[in-house]
Amino acid sequence: MRTVTVVGASLSGLHAARELRAQGFDGRLVIVGEEPHRPYDRPPLSKDFLTGRTGEEQLALTDAEETAHLDAEWLLGVRARCLDARGRAVLLGDGRTVSTDGVIIATGAAARRLPGDPLAGVHTLRTLDDARALRADLAAGPRRIVVIGGGFIGAETASSCARLGHTVTVVEAAPLPLLPQLGPRMAAVCAALHRRGGVELIAGTGVAGLRGSGTVTGVRLADGRTLPADVVVVGIGARPRTDWLDGSTLALHDGVLCDDGCVTALPQVVAVGDVARVGGTRAEHWTSATEQPRVAVANLLAGRTRETFRPLPYFWSDQYGTRIQFAGRYRDGDTVQVTEGDFTDGLPGEDGFLARYERDRRTVAVLGVDRPRAFTRARRELQRDLRQQEERGRAEQAVL
Template identity: 85%
Template sequence: MRTVTIVGASLSGLHAARELRAQGFDGRLVIVGEEPHHPYDRPPLSKTFLTGGADESRLALTDAEETAGLDAEWLLGVRARGLDPRGRTVLLDDGRTVSTDGVVIATGASARRLPGKSLAGVHTLRTLDDARALRAGLTRGPRRVVVIGGGFIGAETASSCARLGHTVTVVEAAPLPLVPQLGTAMAAVCAALHRRGGVELVTGTGVATLRGAATVTGVCLTDGRTLPADIVIVGIGAVPNSAWLAGSTLVPQDGVPCDDGCVTALPQVVAVGDVARVGGIRAEHWTSATEQPRAAAANLLAGRTLVTARTLPYFWSDQYDSRIQFAGRHREGDTVRVTEGEITDDGLPGESGFLARYERDGRTVAVLAVDRPRAFLRARRELRREPQRDERAPDGRQGRERQETEPAAL
């Protein structure tokens, strides 16, 4: 194998490059990135970067010394538009082609957008350019901000906007925010965090349309209400960037299907990060993006699956001065017990936070902590030592695990 091309100058793409070099690959290494930026850290975009606590220099994931040490060809600001497995060629939007022996697909995911016309003042938050535009809008005096979606991106962005002094409303279609990620009981704690932070939470209703001619002026809800808005932030999930693979015989199914070692159905092609559906599960977690490349690189260089990449999911989120940490896999119906600390009568974490365990069939399958980092670290270590069972849903299907702070913490 003389040339390996990594498509995606992302967190997972960077870790794939590091692993290839660490595991002995000394050939030509090409890294293709749609954005004009070198790899950067996404979790701060909705937090310290948005509030002005971190500048762009602190987002960089590499420095000049490491970039030189990787000895890679960086093709930035250009999108991959196709993969020709027969000719072993990556096709680029600008007409160039890259001949290659191996491919790492690390194209990540894009923010899901609302249908309809584009209006000024409507933002998503997935990329550095997204964050730049939103931060500029938030510096123009007090704003009425409506956040659509109560997931991690929505909650973190709402928290940052409230800290900046804006009037913030979060709209969530479900009865509570973060129910799929945390379950009903613990999602209620996150709802209480919104209230404590001075943010209005509107649940159980969706968005019908946005109001405005050229610039957004309001959000019309499906229950008939209209919320006035100067800025609207859309945080309704992400779509894997796999459309460019159409015609390559890889059939995207909510991402790129892989075995447990990140190996696809095409010879010498692996996938990692948010775009990869590893062993039937697409996990938008920061830890997946950093751990999967080790197995992917080993299997790519070996030409077959020798190492698996199914690891224990872990994510964290910072909201309203509280740190939420979760590890494991839970299902609806699991028993949830607070084993350390407390949840107060008004649904908020106690002064020292709390640790909760999710239990099924007499064993702990997941742990959640709010403002209790040491206890969480200990519980996570215990959980990692537990034998991992096949976590298929009761109907036999496998699903998707999402960490919308990777921007996940993603």
């Protein structure tokens, strides 16, 4: 393999490039990125960058020394147009063709938008340019802000806007924010954090549309109400960036379908990060983007699936000065017990708390709220138990 092309110059693409060099690939390395920026850290965009406590220079994930070490060709500000698997090439939007032996797909995901004509004052928050535009709107003075969606991006953005002194309302279609991830009892904690932070939460109703001519003036709710708004932030999830792969014969379904080793059905093509559906699951989390590339690169260089990637799901979120950490998988019917710390009136106490989710008398997930040491310990225990269960399963299968 003489040339490997990484399509996507964000977190997972950068880690894939690092892994290629770390695992001994010394050939031509090409990194294609649609954005004009070198890789940068996205989590601060909705937090410290939005509030002005972090500058753009602090977001950079690479420096001059590492750039020289990677010895890569950076093709930035140009999107991949299609993948020619038969001809072993990546075709770019500017007409260029990159001939390649191996491809790592790391194109990530794009923010979902509301239907209709775009209006000034309506934002998504996925990229550095998105964050720049929103920060400029927020700097123009006190604003009435409506955040559509109470997920991670929505909640963190609402928290930052409230910190800046704006009047903020969050609209969430589900009965509680983060209900699918945390379950009703712990999702109620997130709802309480909004209220404690001075943000109005309207849950259990959707958005019918936006009002305004050229510039947004309000948000129409499905129940008939209209919320006045100077700025609207749409945080209703993301879609995997697979449009450029249409017609490539790759299997696509809410992402690029891969086996447990990030390997696709096409020879010498692997996928990592938000765009990859690995073993039936697509995870839009920082940890997946940083951990998947090691296995994906090992299998790409080997030409087959030699290693697999089955991590314990993990995410964190910072809202209203509170750190929320979760590991594992929640299902309806799981019981939740607060095992450490203070949990009173639906809010964490001064020292936070740790909660364990149980199913069939086994711990299947843990939640930490401002309890980082206890959470880290519980997460390690959960990871160890998961490995032991997998080893027992393999041993039983071998006997059969």
